[in-house]
Amino acid sequence: MNEKHDVIDKRHLRSIKTKQKLLEAAKEVFLEEGFQKATISQMIKKAGIGYGTAYVHFEGKEEILMILMDDVMEKFYDIAEVSFLPKTKEEARQIILSQATAFLKMAETERSMMQLFEQAIGISPSISTKWKEIREKFIQRISKDIAFAQERGLARTELNHGLVARGWFFTNEMYLWEIVRNEHLGTVEEIAGTMTAVYANGLYI
Template sequence: MSNDKIGDKRHLRSAVTRQKLLEAAKEVFLEEGFQKATISQMIKKASIGYGTAYVHFEGKEDLLCVLMENVMAQFYEIAEISFFPKSKDEAEQIIQKQTYDFLKMAEAERNMMQIFEQAIGVSSVISDKWKAIREKFIHRISVDIAYSQQNGLAKAKLKHELVARGWFFTNEMYLWEIVRNEHHNSVEEIANTITTLYTTGLYL
């Protein structure tokens, strides 16, 4: 067998081990919560050796960071929807759908999002990870706002970075309310209301 084939097999085995550990970690986090969960429980559930586990991850925070990235990648796909509106109405339709899908995703991913919220409150590593994810979203929104301003659809005098930050924080506040099941209105009603407020303030 060639060295390439051996390398490929080793790489595949490594990827499978990593995935097994991530799946086990998710189960343990959901069963125990962030603070009570231990990497030992995850390693046991994944049926792999300690040494092997630590080749892939430094500890439970490292594992949760990857799980958070994976979940938030689904949210980011919504933010990345093509945004080239020709009118205020078209912009509002796209934004309303993005907002609704984003908040619906919070509902669908409620269990893991609850773990993330616990972890953000007690771990600086996870808190920093969340801040980095937030900045990625804000940057993406900022690009869309700049496009609308450059094309005469939105108020040019407003700083797009500042507007983007405000818009993301609005969405984030409702996201955590939905995750905690504390929202008093339907996701659709929330999305429609905040989109109308946002687009009325920003668009001409």
């Protein structure tokens, strides 16, 4: 019985390692070739694994890119998931400023991967759909934070927290892509400070 489990465990471990090897190779190929020119064949060759093995793990390059997107966006989610329990408007503003700054700095850090994602979003309908799902996840989290502030009497209750959340995320997203393209005017700190001031003064009482 134990021997059988050992065989399964070893296979599982080998499977995880192969998958990770392919993802690392895929990342290199994507960054070298761009989304459109990159091929599964190039990734398999770079990873040094068999064709059949690769297709056991992934259906195609879009699925591979989606996993790489999840890995990168997890870093952005960590920023969005920071505990939001302000007792005053100023405390809320400080948390929001800190999050906005960290979010835009992450765009700088992950610029090469984000450039790759932007290419893919413009070409592939499934990657575009994936980005919309990522966007909605952020919006839901922001909406929850706004609702919390409204319940505590810190934010304007006449405003629809879902719509405000969309507006705030779209502002962040617009600046994120400007930073990714290196088209931003002003420093990340200036952008985050300006955005936060306009947002917090409009929403908080």
